[in-house]
Amino acid sequence: MATRTAAIKTLGCKLNQFESEQMREQLEALGYRIVSFDLPADLYILNSCMVTSRTARDCRRLCRVAKRTNPQALLVATGCYAEVEPEALKKIAAVDLVLDNAARGRLAEFLPPAQASAPASFPPSYAETGPMIRHMAGHTRAFVKIQEGCNARCAYCVIPYARGPSRSVPSDKVFEQVQLLLEAGHPEIVLIGTHLGQYGADLPGDITLAELVRRLCEMPELRRLRLSSIEPREVSDELIELVAAGGQSLAPDPHCPGQGKLCRHWHIPMQSGCDEILARMKRPYDTAFYRALIERIKSAEPDTAVGADVIVGFPGESDEHFKRTRAFIESLPLTYLHVFTYSPRRHTPAAQMPEQVPGQVKKERNHILHEISERKRAEFARSMVGKxxxxxxxxxxxxxxxxxxxxxxxxxxxxxxxxxxxxxxxxxxxxxxxxxxxxxxxxxx
Ligand code: SF4
Missing domain, CATH: 2.40.50.140 (Nucleic acid-binding proteins)
Incomplete structure (x- = not known):
């Protein structure tokens, strides 16, 4: 009997990419051969996203595309869109099964094995966060999920509804996962989470993100560690010091094990450079706080890259508000921006707010910030010449x-x-x- 095939399509964030890798390994353990999503397959899995209305639209389109490629295939939708709006996906005739995020770690319970002789053993698993992955196919740099969910309620964000409250992966499981990926030869590990800075708050003992990072850097086989996005209020002085020291050399300093492995790179969501809009967004800081943080990071180590997320066109963002955001960004030593165009997400307070910004205005603002980002990144690159x-x-x-x-x-x-x-x-x-x-x-x- 020919081996049955499966294809996975991932939309959205690094967490989804990590979780798709977990699903890929489960499917392989069930005996499936993994093929590209544009080829005929027996099983399609769409790991969905709904951060913007465009990604939700893409999910619906991809479901239809997959079923056109092989009308006999089983099509499973999972991920944040499936979690928050399962009914919208169930309505699509192409979708056979909608799985919530928790079910992604237990595919064997929902899917038929590909062959009678499929191996039954799985890598060790840990509750809630799903099975461990042995390598990250197609990636030199491997992601490791250390936390999931968020206790905050930013006015525009659907993620707390999709991923639930903040939960941290116990540190021994993080070490086990990192070890597996180092053994697979990944030279860089990227720590990811929905709200990375909340790491440890729900675990017994008093482990923090800084402590976890310090201990990971002491692993002799680890060559390079990178932090993904972290909220401004959760950047501790201890972390700033660790990152500032991290770029000196790959060779660990015998007097301070771990130095030299941590990437000089921060990604710190700003979302707006205007205090009124930050307050409307329910972000727990103002521009003075954000500025002081970025300046502290840059003065600790000027060659550190600092990226920021910014949302344009949040309800009520006037030309004057946007002008302030633009000037604020221009004045900061940022390296690059990820610019998002606001789109209302169901279940969120911002979707009900008056003064929604017209699409064309949002587009123009996105374009302006995108150009600033390109310029800043190029300036930063030029400043590295000779180093x-x-x-x-x-x-x-x-x-x-x-x-x-x-x-x-x-x-x-x-x-x-x-x-x-x-x-x-x-x-x-x-x-x-x-x-x-x-x-x-x-x-x-
Ligand atoms: S944007 Fe706000 S609510 Fe959404 S994940 Fe980040 S901190 Fe949590």
């Missing part, structure tokens, strides 16, 4: 033959000359130039 950085080599460049492509610890794309076997490794790079925001460089002699 030595450590680069995780991910692949050969798609545009220039024989040239390697990677990511510096301070989150800049890099192209460099180097031996083929550097792919999947971390190498030092002398930065010789920068084209827009892409660094050019070579291995030091």
């Amino acid at each position: 030595q950085l450590e680069v995780v080599v991910e692949q050969f460049s798609e545009t220039t033959e024989g040239i390697l492509s990677g990511l510096s610890d301070n989150y800049l794309r890099a192209q460099l000359d180097g031996p083929e076997d550097s792919v999947g490794d971390i190498v030092p790079m002398e930065v010789t130039g920068a084209a827009e925001a892409v660094l050019r460089g070579e291995l030091p002699i």
